[in-house]
Amino acid sequence: MADSRGAKITDSKIVVALDYTNAKDALSLVNQLDPAQCKLKVGKELYTATGPALVEKLVAKDFKVFLDLKFHDIPNTVKKACKAASDLGIWMLNVHSSGGSAMMEAALEGVNQSNKNPYLIAVTVLTSMNQATLSEIGNKTPIQEQVLRLATLTQTAGLHGVVCSAQEATLLRQHVNPEFLLVTPGIRPTNASKDDQSRIVTPPDALRQGASYLVIGRPITQAEQPKQALQAILQSIQ
Numbered sequence: 255m256a257d258s259r260g261a262k263i264t265d266s267k268i269v270v271a272l273d274y275t276n277a278k279d280a281l282s283l284v285n286q287l288d289p290a291q292c293k294l295k296v297g298k299e300l301y302t303a304t305g306p307a308l309v310e311k312l313v314a315k316d317f318k319v320f321l322d323l324k325f326h327d328i329p330n331t332v333k334k335a336c337k338a339a340s341d342l343g344i345w346m347l348n349v350h351s352s353g354g355s356a357m358m359e360a361a362l363e364g365v366n367q368s369n370k371n372p373y374l375i376a377v378t379v380l381t382s383m384n385q386a387t388l389s390e391i392g393n394k395t396p397i398q399e400q401v402l403r404l405a406t407l408t409q410t411a412g413l414h415g416v417v418c419s420a421q422e423a424t425l426l427r428q429h430v431n432p433e434f435l436l437v438t439p440g441i442r443p444t445n446a447s448k449d450d451q452s453r454i455v456t457p458p459d460a461l462r463q464g465a466s467y468l469v470i471g472r473p474i475t476q477a478e479q480p481k482q483a484l485q486a487i488l489q490s491i492q
Contacts, residue, residue, distance in 0.1 A: 268468055269293040269467075271295040271322075273300070277300075286480050296321055313377055315432060321342070323339065326349060336364030337365070347372055351407055362413060375437055376416060376417070406430070427429075437467045441456070441457055473485070
């Protein structure tokens with residue numbers, strides 16, 4: 255049984271981030287994975303290197319693809335970009351909530367012009383940022399307060415959810431609708447390296463705190479046995 259976006263009722267909560275520089279390496283990893291066990295995220299680096307062709311290949315392999323390009327521009331430009339991205343048959347795409355209501359509403363218009371019906375979510379505060387880096391760009395607002403403000407703005411604009419740290423998920427769940435998606439990067443199994451993430455949470459804790467989907471990259475993609483690493487994470491959250 256599936257919804258209009260092709261997601262099974264028992265769909266996997268794990269989104270594997272394909273942080274590669276070329277299609278060959280990305281597909282080498284993808285060929286080891288099962289679309290019933292995970293979704294895939296294609297970000298700026300891989301998309302810039304490979305273009306829409308790789309996304310279409312992943313969709314053809316029955317993977318649900320989160321196109322993580324974080325559009326942030328004038329409303330009309332974002333609207334057209336979201337329409338073009340949606341037409342690729344992706345499962346999810348995103349914009350920056352800091353673009354404001356008019357931009358997010360235009361993005362949703364673009365998505366709705368496509369017959370593919372992906373989820374549209376917005377980035378609140380990047381998980382690589384901490385209070386010091388937020389202050390550095392002139393925003394003295396506490397991170398959690400800023401995340402809540404942007405998530406509320408996103409929900410009001412009619413989008414389907416936000417990207418946020420799992421550390422803010424509990425707070426957001428107290429203020430957003432139950433069906434509002436919380437997509438959380440910065441997820442690391444207990445023994446994994448933090449890498450360049452500042453605000454991280456383990457997979458079981460992230461789900462307990464209210465996350466809808468978990469974006470995980472290097473703990474899977476750089477593992478000696480990626481499929482086994484994914485299965486270990488799945489077992490930890492069952």
